[in-house]
Amino acid sequence: MFCRCLSMFVLFIFVCGNPLWANKPTASPSPADLTFRLPTTSGETIELKKQPDQKVTVVCFLGAECPLARLYGPKLNELQAAYQPQGVRLIGVNSNQQDSLEDVQAYVKKYKIQFPMAKDYGNEVADRYQAVRTPEVFVLDENLKIQYRGRIDNQYLPGISRAETTSNDLKNALDQVLSGKPVKLAVTEPNGCFIGRVKKTEVTTSLTFCKEVARVLNQHCVECHRKGEIAPFSLTDYDEVRGWADTMLETIDDGRMPPWHASPKYGHYANARFMSDEDKKVLRDWVDGGMPYGDVKDMPKLPAFREGWHLPEVPEAVFEMRKQPYQIPAEGVVEYQYFVVDPGFKEDK
Template identity: 55%
Template sequence: MDLARRVWLILLLASGNGLLAADEAAKPPAHAKSAPEFRLPAPDGGTFELSPQSTAPFTVICFLGTECPLARLYGPRLAELHRAFGPRGVRFVGINSNSQDSPDEVAAYVREYAIPFPVVKDPGQKVADLFGARRSPEVYVVDRQLTVRYHGRVDDQYQPGVARSQPGREDLRLALEDLLAGRPIQVASTDFTGCLIGRSRQAVAGQHVTFCKQVSRILNQHCVECHRPGEIGPFSLTQYDDVTGWGETLLESIDAGRMPPWHASPDHGHFANARHMPEADKQVLRDWVAGGMPLGDESELPSSAESLAGSQLMRTPDLVVDMRDRPFRVPATGTVEYQYFVVDPGFTEDRWISAAQVLPGNRAVVHHCIVFIRPPDGTGLRGVGLLTGYVPGQRNAELKPGRARRVPAGSKLVFQMHYTPNGTEQSDLTRIALNWMPAKEVTHQVYSLVAIEQEFEIPPQTAGFPVHARVRRLPPQGELLAITPHMHVRGQSFQAFSRRSGKEEVLLDVPRYDFNWQHAYQLTTPLDLSTIDSLEFTAKFDNSSRNPANPDPAEFVTWGDQTWEEMALAFFEVSEPLSRDGVGQPSPRPVAATVAKPAPEQDRAAEINAFAADFLDRFDRDRNGIVERTETPLVFRTYGFREIDANGDGGLTRDEVEAAARQRKPR
């Protein structure tokens, strides 16, 4: 049932006896809290008052902030609830208690999110203190006697780092329905998350840590690349007045390990793009907040942080390619599945790409982007064709002189886009900027190998489910430059390792994988592959109810493109010396299979036969005995098709599928 029909049904049910039911509502529990009386200036020049003289049977009070991501997402949801319950006698009011939000910014928030009820300013956080409110959005439902009947969240759809496609429980709506029907509220108090209300603080005399001298420099180094106007950070940390309002939220995010976003354990590997904030810097921020967040001497302010907008290539791009001919519309709320856009850059000859940079069209909603090379059918290409990627605030590593990625003539580029709605409808037209170099100057080809496992099934209510994979072939010479793991929302942890002469070495350990951040972990010192026997990984998945991002812990989960399905793969970026013909070393080394228990030959043959039969049954749509590239999911086309297509003709025969299965299922 669509929203309009639901609202209309609610109005019909409310007619006649709706207010009577409210007047005869079930009595509140004996331990119910009383709400304070207050009066605040309203935007229309009048006054909003909460008192026992109110004619409304119930008042919904929601503490909001203009820049808090959850307050932005829930602004439109509260507007929907107002339209549904306002005609039934329920009054709504928003209260902005943030010290960093001006009246003009509150008015802009109301306009942007079409809030139909008053949003009033709470100077000095006096009303927030009376309620004991801590966060935005934080909701109270109060009756005529000023008894708090409900306190908590709007619903469970959003929380920091988690965005479900729809709410599992609409707590505020259900509470209002119970109250209006005269029933006891089933759940009168819920846990809630959100941004801490920005409270004014009095600076402590003699405080030696100041914004100008220390804090501004720490923020420039670790935070401002994303937290400034026009970037994906939801609020700016460039000005003192803004930072003071976000001081406690900033500390909470840092101490919880959410910011700066970096997920590799420091116990294994060293990475050129690491985003660790030293403990000494964290302590400076703690001391500054505890000391009242003093400004200090403005002459000690550093220069503004360099902008990351626009091209960061070493020279003017040779070509800039749009992801498509029109912008993509990003909805205001909900989740957006990965979008794929295919574009022809018009290459009539091979291009050796020495530098590539994704240029997001709208940094406020582009969470990450990966661009792949799709060569013409039958054209050879090392690796899986990963060209470059974008993660907010992270610069691309510069390739060393003489190193480049090959894009064959006639290739197309595939943009994989991940968008995060921010509360209002947006549009995006992302581009990629390219530099290339003459083939004669290229000494090393850079490309990405993939380790991938598609044959898994994660049982319901299971955490720590392991999936293992390895790179099938390694170059005879070369270096490992970077590792990029990829799972979906059930991804729990990831560990990549190498094997050399029977010894295992952990190259990357991600103990808490986060689907929201698709990092390419760039090795500080490239790893010489000439003595490495294999590159492997173990990914673990959490399909239990304890995983807040889990779409459905009761489901069996298998491989698939969508976020409610799963993937287990990792990209290993390598650099390989070119042979004289310019196409790389003659033949990659097949990787020896990891030790496995021997299986009877007939059992092994049966497994291979069953795998091949199932593969053709799933993907051979026209039943001609050949799985064409266009018959497979786009992600498989990009990551795995070329690995199985032994003759490079763009079709997979049963023999090719069985051959691939034999390599994956060692004796």
């Protein structure tokens, strides 16, 4: 489903976002709908309301485990530092049901987030803003009118990772609002993970997480989507799966997960990562039917996965590439690196 361990992390950058914008906003919320008062990761509360000394406010919906939200954390810090002296305030909001306050605090700490990060329990604020994905930004003027909504820029898109952005949508909108000009591109399609909303849906299916859904996830997903593995989030927990349900179905329907690119017309592969139509239907019918938990007695055991070295034979020798880890910058391009290692052999091997 979401991944197999042979996939590279970069695949997860593009698990989210659809070229067809099915959730395009129908109407702009009123300024009264945009005010809020929320708890933050620092233990305080933050309030958004009309203030005479506040020129521009940027509200950014972020997910603690969404790959794009992680990538854009440093960039949002840079924008905060550059525009705060000009009267711009940036507020992060997490509306995911699967992200606890502790998860959001860990996100803030790991990515050194420099702006307030609030928790929107029950996704009430996300609903009023009509926010769909993470990251998704809203630029509000001094009257709390939305002047821009959508993506931060176009550096990361489904299937695309540019070395540099070619369309600084949020930055351009801020410059235009601050200069008193109308925003030329006021709406763009956000790219990222669906917000994991709390859904009050009537149960209309006999399929349950404990029985049918856990089996499908165990077969196709949890090899990587479990604690300590390459995937950015786990799919072994019911609450996590409920929060990721919409994104899960989107990536399956788009053929991006499970990550497998070999065409079946060229032969059969023993390790082919295909999900059957029957298993896809199980997941979709369960999500559409209210996502019931079921009886824990029906829960299958997690598969036994091999830890450590995965190839058939254990290597005869292992050499460290270098004494200290090589630091990869959060953004930009790293030129090809060469590391010379002395194995210390005294004779031919």
